[in-house]
Amino acid sequence: xxxxxxxxxxxxxxxxxxxxxxxxxxxxxxxxxxxxxxxxxxxxxxxxxxxxxxxxxxxxxxxxxxxxxxxxxxxxxxxxxxxxxxxxxxxxxxxxxxxxxxxxxxxxxxxxxxxxxxxxxxxxxxxxxxxxxxxxxxxxxxxxxxxxxxxxxxxxxxxxxxxxxxxxxxxxxxxxxxxxxxxxxxxxxxxxxxxxxxxxxxxxxxxxxxxxxxxxxxxxxxxxxxxxxxxxxxxxxxxxxxxxxxxxxxxxxxxxxxxxxxxxxxxxxxxxxxxxxxxxxxxxxxxxxxxxxxxxxxxxxxxxxxxxxxxxxxxxxxxxxxxxxxxxxxxxxxxxxxxxxxxxxxxxxxxxxxxxxxxxxxxxxxxxxxxxxxxxxxxxxxxxxxxxxxxxxxxxxxxxxxxxxxxxxxxxxxxxxxxxxxxxxxxxxxxxxxxxx
Ligand code: ADP
Ligand code: ASP
Ligand code: MG
Numbered sequence: 001x002x003x004x005x006x007x008x009x010x011x012x013x014x015x016x017x018x019x020x021x022x023x024x025x026x027x028x029x030x031x032x033x034x035x036x037x038x039x040x041x042x043x044x045x046x047x048x049x050x051x052x053x054x055x056x057x058x059x060x061x062x063x064x065x066x067x068x069x070x071x072x073x074x075x076x077x078x079x080x081x082x083x084x085x086x087x088x089x090x091x092x093x094x095x096x097x098x099x100x101x102x103x104x105x106x107x108x109x110x111x112x113x114x115x116x117x118x119x120x121x122x123x124x125x126x127x128x129x130x131x132x133x134x135x136x137x138x139x140x141x142x143x144x145x146x147x148x149x150x151x152x153x154x155x156x157x158x159x160x161x162x163x164x165x166x167x168x169x170x171x172x173x174x175x176x177x178x179x180x181x182x183x184x185x186x187x188x189x190x191x192x193x194x195x196x197x198x199x200x201x202x203x204x205x206x207x208x209x210x211x212x213x214x215x216x217x218x219x220x221x222x223x224x225x226x227x228x229x230x231x232x233x234x235x236x237x238x239x240x241x242x243x244x245x246x247x248x249x250x251x252x253x254x255x256x257x258x259x260x261x262x263x264x265x266x267x268x269x270x271x272x273x274x275x276x277x278x279x280x281x282x283x284x285x286x287x288x289x290x291x292x293x294x295x296x297x298x299x300x301x302x303x304x305x306x307x308x309x310x311x312x313x314x315x316x317x318x319x320x321x322x323x324x325x326x327x328x329x330x331x332x333x334x335x336x337x338x339x340x341x342x343x344x345x346x347x348x349x350x351x352x353x354x355x356x357x358x359x360x361x362x363x364x365x366x367x368x369x370x371x372x373x374x375x376x377x378x379x380x381x382x383x384x385x386x387x388x389x390x391x392x393x394x395x396x397x398x399x400x401x402x403x404x405x406x407x408x409x410x411x412x413x414x415x416x417x418x419x420x421x422x423x424x425x426x427x428x429x430x431x432x433x434x435x436x437x
Contacts (some may be wrong), residue, residue, distance in 0.1 A: 003031045003211045005180060005202035008038035009219040010276040011122050014076035021129055023217070023279055024175065031176045031205060034126060035198040036118025037073070040066065041181075044118055047098065048111040056102040067095040070121065077125065083132040090124050113190045119179035119198070127177055138173035140166055146183035146201060148191055154183070154200070156263070160208040167209065178205070199260035207267035214264055214271045216256060221275045222284035223248065223256070225297040230425050231432045237284050237296050244296055244380045245271070245286045247414045251299040251378035261286075295381035295390060295435045300424055304336065304374040305352050306404055307359065310344040311366025320365070321345065327361040337376060337407045337416055346405050348376065348418055373421040374404060379431060384412045391415055397434035401427050 004024055011017050011034055024032045036044075043066045050059035070091045078084040094117050101110050123139060130137040145162035147155045167176075180198025185191040193200045199216055206214035220228070222236040223245070240248070242265040249258035256273060264271050265288065274283040309324060324345060328335055331354035335347045344366075349355075355370070362368045379394050391408055394415050405418035419427050 002213045003206040004215045005033040006217045008035040012038040014073045033180045033202045034122045040118035044115045048114045051106040087128045116182040137175045138170045140178045142179040163208045196257040199257035203260040203263040207263040217276045222273045240286045248299045251301045301376045306371040308346045308369045309366045339405045375421045375424040378416045397431045
């Protein structure tokens, strides 16, 4: 069985839904995961923001706009009146339901119900379309098998058990279809796997059913070796190790959600990034096979804050780093990059919610400095320390750019630079020139 996940851009219009319907009918026993149509989740978040702020009018306007958009999609998608009516009835039901929340107490629980409707809409529209075409499809409700635990992490045992039982119920179905992103929590309420979480759903399903491959379909040609919005002449990367993909996903190459790597990596299932617009192009293969002697790609992550703590007490002392890290832990802030010397430590964070408190607490141990609006540039490839040459080429590319931190040796797969946000484009272009041309 192959898992095929289509992102919001791939199902973003009636025409694209029809195109995806053709793609999923190729091969047999595919397990299809869909995101919400592009823009939908954002609108649902907007609606729930209005409801949190008790602005029923704002909510109603946004609901009406979204509902009109779906009316247009439905009018175009189906060729028979019967399918059109069925789909319209489903969509009306969803929007009427969302409207009932304008009259109720509104909490996180209701908000998650609303945000989850996008994937329910896209999968139902697809199921009705396939039925109209005479394709036998089994729609499996994600809310019946996707579950997160108390920590918000997927309960993989539960997912495997429930999904195995569901598949056994429909052993002859030639095609399975389900919602990405949505799940239930330990209170059995509707919850989700966080923004972009449909990739995670696909990977969890792949691991649970022991799929032969997990395909992530999007609107660009695989993973690019640099950001195509900033650098001209980027090229698609044909092969990545899981760890390289994880570094790239985390450091800004938006094409694959980083959480999606782990389940596939542990289950040893290859992930293939494919382009919905060019379905026969080779895409990017991600697996556990290392490749030596190449630099694969460059990615960048914006809005990074650097924090430095200097202290003479650190000299020859033990336990200093633990104290520093405990402060970040107590404020639920994770550290991305870290560099140490005998008299100081620099760290970077991207979540600044508790920056003030962290800086306040760090001042107990030394002098603290903060640099805002920084950017992490991450170069990914075979960076095994015993190789010579790659790190020096990357450094050479950065020779005219002020670099705040460098991290090398943390893994065999990357070297990262922390630079000013305003120097990002210059750094990406220079690295591309030195490493790929
Ligand atoms: P999907 O619908 O496939 O999940 P999204 O609509 O969530 O996709 O957003 C992913 C989009 O972001 C893609 O259209 C892609 O073109 C774009 N994108 C963002 N950052 C990058 C990057 N570094 N490299 C390539 N594409 C990017
Ligand atoms: N629809 C959700 C989002 O926009 C999940 C996803 O697309 O992966 O975040
Ligand atoms: Mg997406």
